[in-house]
Amino acid sequence: MKLIAIGDNVVDYYKDRGEIFPGGNALNVAVMGKRYHAASSSYIGILGSDRAAEHVKQTLLRENIDISRIRQAVGPNGEAVVSLNPEGDRVFVGSNAGGVQAFMGLRLNQEDLDYISSHDLLHTSIYSNLEQYLPTLQERIPISFDFSTRWTEAYLQRVCPYIDYGFFSGSDLSEDECHQLISRAHHLGTKVVGITRGALGAIFSEEGKLYRQRIVETEVVDTLGAGDSFIAMFLIQYHQHRDVAEALELAAAAAAKTCGHYGAFGYGIPKVG
Template sequence: MKKIKIIGIGIATMDIYCHMNRMYPGGNEYNIAYNAKLQGADSGFMGVFADDRVGQILEETLKEAGVDTSYSHHEHGSSGYALVDLKDGDRVFIDWNRKGVTDLYPFVFTEDEIQYIKKFDVACISWGARVNREKIKKLALAGVRICYDFYDNFLEEDIKEISPYISFGFFSCSHLTESETEEVLRKCVASGSAIAVGTRGSKPAVAFDGKRFYKQDICPVKPVDTMGAGDAYISAFLMNYLAAEADEPDVGGDKITISLQKAAQFAATVIVKDGALGVGYDVDPSRLPEIINLQL
């Protein structure tokens, strides 16, 4: 069986739960890389790590899990972080750092970096990764297969500009009806993406491949923390879709059906963990300047 290779390019951040005196590594592409490794992939992460203690912890956590971070950048500045609360298991962002190293030092993508990225089956990038349309186009034209997470604040312009260069488009659509979600997915595929998926919180997810729509119920569990659920979903969908594609390339829509089922199952295992990954560290919120370069 082919070994699946997935790389996340973008956000590494620390989610700080002040009411619990705990902090948890996370970030969209960070979570995808970690979870892909957990599911058996060769995974990598290209991000920007700050020269503060949190930056060290973020990178060490990935390395200990076996995720390759060798092409990440290291910069002087502040690690990204978010202050988080929980309301009945749902994550609530109180505040976050708007000038972390990921914001200040976005990737340009050198030829050497592109050749490294091309070793992976898919590169996962999100709206928050500070990778603009021109850079996505640059990667796509170089032969990189891209999965893009549009989040929940996407505009029609975003769909039209990004979709021609991606293979997989993911959307957070819990604020939309099923018919509205289908219309978003239809626009994404019509613009160029091979597959578009809309997750809808506790409601069934929807996928579209240009031929038909697929629906998948969630796996009902009592959530401890929904942080990272969407990222877990993406990682599991890709793992199973790419594996099925490698084993039986002509199976067709069955690949999507199976991948949606596996994604729902894996996401259910994540929302019963603390934080995005279940990996946490003690922290005194009053002493954050000792571990994050807040003044920067």
């Protein structure tokens, strides 16, 4: 399976540790998808020109991610400031508003579209600003989309008709609210809908058939990246084998493993300046 992720990248700055770690939903899924045995994994996004951007770039190369279509621009890379509570849950306490990628916006050209079409599955997110391209991309490749916690009815209407997989973070949603959200996304055209709920596990639906997945108990060091690892493992397993229950079990185990270390997938370095 050939995976491509397009959109957001940042460094996560852990103030209490004085370290930065590569991150961002799209970038995390690209890296974790490759670790979870995608035949190949590619990433398209905009990097800055600072030390943080160079660290992200070198990390992607070390992880054997194809970055041949990546962009770089003069300016700061995206940065999120992270704090941890006593339970190890990550809390975002600040950012530089996305750095150069947010300032410029990613623009896809015909060469990009042809390159994207050579893959089997595309993943992107609400933080990637690709909504205008979804109708065109849908004609070329199945699409996975992470809504995080930021959706409205209007946004669902804009995105759900063009995606195959929709992921939501819903630890604050009631059981009824989860079912309503799943039904709405299905009605708008999304075939597989998943809601991760923190310690409550996950609720997924494959065209109306519901599945529940408990968390895998583990010693928590840092929860940052756990949701992205869940998504990456689910996509790699389900898209190839079409077994929701098995994909969810493996995804829960992957998320638990991610909670055992700092950063989404490691590579922390001291922050300078």
